[in-house]
Amino acid sequence: MRAIAALAFALVAAPATAQDKPAVPAEKVEAAVKAAFPNPAPEWQARLHPDETMKACSAHDNAPPPALAEAIQARERAKIEYPADGQFMGDWRRGERLAQSGYGMRFTDYPPRNPNGGNCYACHQLTKQELSYGTIGPSLLGYGRIKEFSPEAVKAAYEKIANPHATLPCSLMPRFGSNKILTIEQVKDLVALLMDKDSPVNN
Amino acid sequence: MKGSHLAAALAGALSFLLTGLSFAPAQDMDTERAIERYRQMLKEDPWSNPALLDADRGETLWTTPRGPKNVSLEGCDLGKGPGVVEGAFAELPRYFADADKVMDLETRLLWCMESLQGFNRADLVKRPHPAGGQPVKELGAIATYIASKSNGMTFAAKLDQPKEREAVALGEALFARRSGPFDFACATCHAEEGRRIRLQALPQLSKPEEARKVVGEWPAYRVSSTHVMTMQHRLYDCFWQMRMPELELGSDVSVALIAYLVKTAQGGEIAAPGLKR
Numbered sequence: 053m054r055a056i057a058a059l060a061f062a063l064v065a066a067p068a069t070a071q072d073k074p075a076v077p078a079e080k081v082e083a084a085v086k087a088a089f090p091n092p093a094p095e096w097q098a099r100l101h102p103d104e105t106m107k108a109c110s111a112h113d114n115a116p117p118p119a120l121a122e123a124i125q126a127r128e129r130a131k132i133e134y135p136a137d138g139q140f141m142g143d144w145r146r147g148e149r150l151a152q153s154g155y156g157m158r159f160t161d162y163p164p165r166n167p168n169g170g171n172c173y174a175c176h177q178l179t180k181q182e183l184s185y186g187t188i189g190p191s192l193l194g195y196g197r198i199k200e201f202s203p204e205a206v207k208a209a210y211e212k213i214a215n216p217h218a219t220l221p222c223s224l225m226p227r228f229g230s231n232k233i234l235t236i237e238q239v240k241d242l243v244a245l246l247m248d249k250d251s252p253v254n255n
Numbered sequence: 256m257k258g259s260h261l262a263a264a265l266a267g268a269l270s271f272l273l274t275g276l277s278f279a280p281a282q283d284m285d286t287e288r289a290i291e292r293y294r295q296m297l298k299e300d301p302w303s304n305p306a307l308l309d310a311d312r313g314e315t316l317w318t319t320p321r322g323p324k325n326v327s328l329e330g331c332d333l334g335k336g337p338g339v340v341e342g343a344f345a346e347l348p349r350y351f352a353d354a355d356k357v358m359d360l361e362t363r364l365l366w367c368m369e370s371l372q373g374f375n376r377a378d379l380v381k382r383p384h385p386a387g388g389q390p391v392k393e394l395g396a397i398a399t400y401i402a403s404k405s406n407g408m409t410f411a412a413k414l415d416q417p418k419e420r421e422a423v424a425l426g427e428a429l430f431a432r433r434s435g436p437f438d439f440a441c442a443t444c445h446a447e448e449g450r451r452i453r454l455q456a457l458p459q460l461s462k463p464e465e466a467r468k469v470v471g472e473w474p475a476y477r478v479s480s481t482h483v484m485t486m487q488h489r490l491y492d493c494f495w496q497m498r499m500p501e502l503e504l505g506s507d508v509s510v511a512l513i514a515y516l517v518k519t520a521q522g523g524e525i526a527a528p529g530l531k532r
Contacts, residue, residue, distance in 0.1 A: 076421070076428045084425060085434075088508035089500040096500050099435045106433040110440060113431060157436055157498045174452045186452040188444065226437040233436060 109222035121221040128217035131230040140210040140243050147245030148252065150238055151178060157233065168233055170213075170242055175225070178245070179252040189225060196247040196254045209243045293478065297530060306399055306476035306528030309391050309483045313400030316393055322372025331367035333360070333401065344405035345525055348514045350418045357422040359513040361398050361487045362505040368394065383504040384488040391474070391483035394504075398485050399474045402527035410471060410525060414518050422507075426515025429508060430461065439497040441512070455532065463519055470520035472529025479532055486513055 085100055092100065105124050108116055116124060153169025155161060173182055177191040199205035211218055214229025228234040234242070245251050296303050317328045317340070333343035334351070348359040354366055368374045385391050391399065414423050433440040444452060445460040459465045473486040484492070487509050491502045502509060 076424045081425065081428050081432065084429070084507045084511065085432075088503050088506035090503055092500040099499060102432065102434040106438055109438075110432045113442075158495050159501055160495070184453045186450070186455075188447075188450050188452065188457075224443050226439075231436045231438070 105217060112222070114222040114224065116222055124217055124221040125219070128215045128221070128227070128230065129211075131227075132211055132214045132218060133229060133236060134210075135236050135240060140206045140240060141247060142237060142240035142242075142244045144241070144244040144248040144251035144253075146238075147241035147243070148179075150234070150242055151245055152182075167238070170228060170234055170238070172242065181252055192246060192253065194254055196249065196251065199247070201247060201249060206243060206247045209246050210239060213239050213242050293530065304476055304528060304530055306474065306483045306530070307403070309396045309474075310400045310403045310528060312390075313393075313396035313398070316397050317400055322368065322374045324371065324373040326372055328364075328367055328371065328397065330371050331364070333363055340401050340404045342405055342408055344402045344527070345408040345411050347412055348414070348419070348422065348510060348517060349412060350416045357418050357510055357514060359486070359510050359517075360401055361394060361485055362510050364394050364397055364401075365505045380504045384485075384491055385482050387480040387482070389482060391485065391488075395474065395483060395485045395488065399483055399528050402474055402525070405525045406527055408525050410467075410517055410521050410523050412514075412517050412521070414514060414521075419514065422511045422514040423518045425507070426511035426513070426518075429512055430515055435498045437498050441493065444493075444496075460516060460519065463521070463523075466516060466520040467523025470516050471523050471525040472527060472531065474527060475529035475531040477531045483528060484531070486516075 082101060089100055102110065105128060108120055108124060112120070150167075150170045151172035153166070154171040154174060155166045156164070156168030172178060172192075173185045175186045175188040177185040177187075177193050178195075180193065195209075196205070199209075208219070212225075213234075215227045216223035216225040217227065226233060229236070229239050246253055248254070320327050329338040331337065332351075332353070333339065334346050334349050335341075335343050344360055347363065348357050350357050351363065351366075356362075358366065365376065365379055368379060369376045379394060383392060383394065385395070390396075412419075414420065430441040430445075433443070442461065444450070444457050447457075448459050448462070448465075450457045450459075458469045460470075473489060474483050476482070477484045487502070487504055490509055490512055491504075494500075494502045
């Protein structure tokens with residue numbers, strides 16, 4: 053009985069931290085967010101609150117324990133939509149334009165004047181030509197060449213862009229496909245940018 | 256004031272240099288070079304920061320009777336007694352019993368403009384931040400003035416009262432909280448060392464050494480948008496990048512994030528108004 057009580061306590065007690073900070077109940081955080089972004093357009097409501105995966109990632113500082121990581125991975129993998137024609141590669145030239153563009157979904161981007169971009173250069177090095185690249189993600193310079201242009205790597209690149217949590221739970225990279233930032237065709241163009249032999253990524 | 260003329264001239268020269276550069280990544284390098292030159296000018300003459308023009312404007316706005324009640328803000332208590340501006344910013348955010356809330360500088364000014372001067376809060380929060388090239392709004396100019404009166408001091412907000420500790424904890428939780436279609440949290444961009452977005456360096460704001468270097472520079476003259484940007488405007492802009500809606504001026508989220516940033520930056524020097532890319 054004692055043991056059960058202790059266990060129950062451990063489950064409900066907020067995680068104690070070294071500095072003994074007051075724990076903030078989740079409802080309080082959500083209520084504060086709701087009040088800080090008053091009257092969002094109905095289609096923006098969903099942006100205010102994290103889904104189950106983001107909740108879990110935030111709660112564990114993006115380092116979920118193994119069982120949770122597995123659950124996240126399975127859930128996110130199931131969300132990947134594949135191209136109907138089974139082709140994973142589009143046009144690398146269009147892909148390069150998407151990789152450059154940070155346009156889309158910001159509150160100044162409505163009504164849309166351009167297609168959404170992927171903004172890959174914000175976080176990744178991709179080509180020798182573009183020197184203005186960020187470093188939140190790894191360098192993807194020569195990506196296709198390094199992967200020997202294998203069909204498995206082509207598919208894996210598609211899946212990574214569509215939903216990075218399917219391979220790395222709590223990745224910092226956006227879920228471009230599953231969150232409907234990019235269309236299936238756009239994801240294919242980006243796969244081509246990474247995996248096409250003629251792409252500047254590989255030359 | 257002599258400095259103001261010089262600042263005006265420099266602001267003009269600078270906006271000429273940088274017109275149209277704001278969002279074009281290929282020109283980041285030019286912006287960096289322009290800022291380097293600019294920092295040099297500032298070193299030679301500290302009065303040349305164009306933000307000082309806004310601080311002057313803010314001082315006039317602080318002392319002039321205004322609003323439906325036609326009173327000045329000199330009755331406004333920023334924590335050290337009504338009208339005391341010297342060193343007030345260095346001790347914010349703090350808990351204010353009259354409002355029963357923890358407030359940062361801008362939230363407190365909003366409160367004073369509403370309760371003392373009779374301004375309509377809804378009007379003040381409607382378009383609180385300037386568009387690129389436009390001067391900072393009145394509240395921001397006043398904030399620039401007040402912050403300048405703590406220039407050279409160290410952050411000394413205690414943040415040890417129960418409500419203050421709650422605000423810091425809420426800020427910390429918000430900093431790690433991912434949401435929006437890009438799944439971004441503040442931590443996505445600001446919780447690792449030496450990262451950048453394109454060529455823009457990202458300070459690791461969860462780390463005291465780095466927070467101390469940058470948090471005290473706000474409000475700042477932002478070279479790429481040629482105006483003063485306040486801390487609440489900075490957060491509004493980061494939420495814009497996060498694909499979140501418009502952050503409300505004076506919201507508990509704004510206050511909590513600033514309380515967390517200032518707590519992390521505790522002991523750091525205030526160098527406001529600063530100068531940013």
